[in-house]
Amino acid sequence: MQAAKLGAETSPREREGAAQEAAPVISIREVSKVFGQGVAAFTALDRVQIDIGQNEFFTLLGPSGCGKTTLLRLIAGFDYPTMGEIRLFGQDIARQPPFKRPINTVFQNYALFPHMTVGQNVGFGLEMLGRPKAEIAGRVDEMLRLVRMEALKDRRTSEISGGQQQRVALARALAPQPKVLLLDEPLSALDYKLRKEMQIELKRLQHETGITFIFVTHDQEEALTMSDRIAVMSGGRVLQIGSAHDIYERPTERFVANFIGETNFLEGQVQGGGSVALDAGSVVPALPPEGFAPSGRVTVVIRPEHARLVPSGTAGSLAGTVSNAVYFGTDTHYHVTLGDGSEFMVRQQNSRASASHEIGAPVGVAIDEGAARMLRD
Amino acid sequence: MAKRRAPLDIKVLPGFASMAVICLLVLYVPILVLMLFSFNSGNIVTHWEGISLHWYGVALQNDEFFSAAENTMIIAVSATVIATSVATLAALGMTRVKPWKGLTAAFMVLNLPLMVPEIVTAVATLSFFALIAGKLGLNFGIGNLIIAHTVFCIPFAYMPIKARLEDMDTTLDHAAADLYAPPWKTFRRITLPLLAPGIMSGAALSFIVSFDDFTITQLVAGPGQTTLPLYIWNQIRRPMTPEINAISTILLMVSIVLVAVSFLVTLKKRR
Numbered sequence: 107m108q109a110a111k112l113g114a115e116t117s118p119r120e121r122e123g124a125a126q127e128a129a130p131v132i133s134i135r136e137v138s139k140v141f142g143q144g145v146a147a148f149t150a151l152d153r154v155q156i157d158i159g160q161n162e163f164f165t166l167l168g169p170s171g172c173g174k175t176t177l178l179r180l181i182a183g184f185d186y187p188t189m190g191e192i193r194l195f196g197q198d199i200a201r202q203p204p205f206k207r208p209i210n211t212v213f214q215n216y217a218l219f220p221h222m223t224v225g226q227n228v229g230f231g232l233e234m235l236g237r238p239k240a241e242i243a244g245r246v247d248e249m250l251r252l253v254r255m256e257a258l259k260d261r262r263t264s265e266i267s268g269g270q271q272q273r274v275a276l277a278r279a280l281a282p283q284p285k286v287l288l289l290d291e292p293l294s295a296l297d298y299k300l301r302k303e304m305q306i307e308l309k310r311l312q313h314e315t316g317i318t319f320i321f322v323t324h325d326q327e328e329a330l331t332m333s334d335r336i337a338v339m340s341g342g343r344v345l346q347i348g349s350a351h352d353i354y355e356r357p358t359e360r361f362v363a364n365f366i367g368e369t370n371f372l373e374g375q376v377q378g379g380g381s382v383a384l385d386a387g388s389v390v391p392a393l394p395p396e397g398f399a400p401s402g403r404v405t406v407v408i409r410p411e412h413a414r415l416v417p418s419g420t421a422g423s424l425a426g427t428v429s430n431a432v433y434f435g436t437d438t439h440y441h442v443t444l445g446d447g448s449e450f451m452v453r454q455q456n457s458r459a460s461a462s463h464e465i466g467a468p469v470g471v472a473i474d475e476g477a478a479r480m481l482r483d
Numbered sequence: 484m485a486k487r488r489a490p491l492d493i494k495v496l497p498g499f500a501s502m503a504v505i506c507l508l509v510l511y512v513p514i515l516v517l518m519l520f521s522f523n524s525g526n527i528v529t530h531w532e533g534i535s536l537h538w539y540g541v542a543l544q545n546d547e548f549f550s551a552a553e554n555t556m557i558i559a560v561s562a563t564v565i566a567t568s569v570a571t572l573a574a575l576g577m578t579r580v581k582p583w584k585g586l587t588a589a590f591m592v593l594n595l596p597l598m599v600p601e602i603v604t605a606v607a608t609l610s611f612f613a614l615i616a617g618k619l620g621l622n623f624g625i626g627n628l629i630i631a632h633t634v635f636c637i638p639f640a641y642m643p644i645k646a647r648l649e650d651m652d653t654t655l656d657h658a659a660a661d662l663y664a665p666p667w668k669t670f671r672r673i674t675l676p677l678l679a680p681g682i683m684s685g686a687a688l689s690f691i692v693s694f695d696d697f698t699i700t701q702l703v704a705g706p707g708q709t710t711l712p713l714y715i716w717n718q719i720r721r722p723m724t725p726e727i728n729a730i731s732t733i734l735l736m737v738s739i740v741l742v743a744v745s746f747l748v749t750l751k752k753r754r
Contacts, residue, residue, distance in 0.1 A: 182657075182661060183660075183661075184657050184660075184661075203660065203665075204657070204660040204661050205660045205661070205662075205663045205664055205665050206663075209661075210661055210662065211657075211658070211661045213654055213657070213658060215652070215654060217652065217654040217655050217657065217658040218658075219655060219658070219659075219673060220655075220677070221676050221677055230659070230662050230664075230672075231662035231663055234659075234662055234663040234664045234668060235663050278662070279661075279662075282662065282663065
């Protein structure tokens with residue numbers, strides 16, 4: 107049982123590894139960025155290491171100030187790293203100016219040229235590359251068709267709406283057919299409905315163009331729904347890289363688990379055979395992060411949907427009392443106070459069969475097989 | 484709940500209308516009177532005799548007036564071109580670069596001429612030219628006036644250019660560089676076109692400042708270097724005729740046209 111589980115878990119990771127080794131388009135090697143000097147020095151990026159493959163939708167996710175935008179600026183060339191290499195197809199470009207890199211950016215505020223028409227904006231990159239006029243005209247039309255803006259080609263950029271400016275910015279960045287497209291929180295200025303639309307649009311564009319996208323966001327939902335892989339960043343460091351599923355189901359650090367979705371942390375003592383004796387009672391099987399040999403005290407993370415409320419006293423369950431219940435329509439969130447005083451949240455789907463639990467009632471919390479994961483910190 | 488007070492309507496304040504009228508009268512009546520008497524057919528400035536364009540004819544046939552106008556144009560155009568170019572470079576060097584040591588000091592030095600009493604600048608400029616003429620034997624003729632005008636025009640040209648540059652979004656430069664534009668192309672295709680309204684206002688301002696400068700010009704000007712303001716000054720020391728009014732009105736029109744043009748250009752670019 108245990109072995110079978112392990113086997114099932116390592117296979118997606120192997121597939122990923124193979125994809126990266128095939129052809130990393132962008133390879134970020136030990137990149138650090140320090141602003142200022144001496145006592146005022148601030149480390150914005152700390153030995154960041156990322157490989158991004160061909161045709162990947164890669165997201166840099168983290169709270170503001172985590173270094174994600176700084177990293178994007180280094181890849182674009184607006185700033186140079188203090189240390190380390192940024193390789194594009196194996197060649198270090200870290201000290202090349204932005205106009206020599208086959209990388210284009212969609213800016214957060216779009217940065218459309220206000221004295222040019224929509225068409226002139228889209229054609230600017232190709233014009234600077236010295237392409238023939240006929241080719242530029244054809245490509246501009248093609249790009250505007252791609253983002254469904256062909257009717258507004260001769261408008262000034264100040265005469266179109268925010269969502270339309272967003273599409274023009276995308277078309278402008280895609281027109282020179284860059285090897286990598288950088289997107290700096292491009293959806294944050296749009297309202298909810300438009301944002302949802304653009305998320306689908308971006309995935310479509312990435313699929314149709316086959317260009318590697320590097321997307322920066324602080325919105326975890328956006329990251330989970332759009333990305334092939336996500337790098338979670340905090341304090342200038344990359345904490346974890348993996349698929350949305352990996353990051354959500356198998357967080358390796360407390361910050362990652364906490365930043366993405368709702369979660370429960372339980373303290374305990376490592377025991378032999380990959381299990382943890384929780385302070386709240388009961389022993390649960392829990393896997394450690396890859397390459398981490400746990401000993402002594404550890405924290406275990408369990409997502410609220412991977413636990414069930416069972417009758418008090420059920421064998422192997424954690425004993426507690428219901429302290430709060432919040433009804434959400436499709437499901438109910440039960441907050442349970444466990445034996446050691448810690449709070450535990452259980453998300454239970456509402457169905458006709460599921461029993462409701464009164465506040466103050468003694469219950470047992472049963473954790474799904476394989477749902478508990480040890481954290482590195 | 485208390486009703487929120489509507490923003491104060493200044494027009495309902497007691498005495499607003501009368502104060503406004505008084506201010507407008509003080510500002511514009513003298514100019515209107517001057518313009519009105521330029522159409523006087525008699526030859527006394529303060530005594531109205533009838534309507535005529537006679538004095539405009541006299542002014543336009545006056546060789547001294549034309550020679551003064553020519554000098555004024557040569558000086559104003561040269562000073563404007565040089566001062567605006569210098570001011571543009573200075574503004575770029577103070578906004579589009581990494582902050583450097585002495586940036587604030589440079590800003591102060593550049594704008595100090597605005598604060599120094601003009602007569603002080605005039606005396607200093609005169610002494611300077613006297614010194615280089617005496618010690619080095621250098622005299623640039625009308626060039627002396629161009630240099631003097633350029634110097635006091637720079638801060639006037641600098642102000643609107645810098646304001647425009649500070650308003651400008653620097654990510655536009657990044658966007659251009661990102662789209663394969665090397666620095667000079669970014670400047671020519673993005674920065675300069677967007678800066679143009681600022682440069683236009685700066686040029687218009689320095690042209691007007693140079694055009695009607697009296698104090699510095701009076702002290703620095705050598706023989707045969709009469710400008711329009713100096714010509715008018717010399718005329719009113721003799722018995723005055725409405726010719727002076729006609730000349731002044733012509734000058735006023737030039738100023739108004741320039742200001743209007745620069746205003747319209749700014750308006751159009753901002754749209």
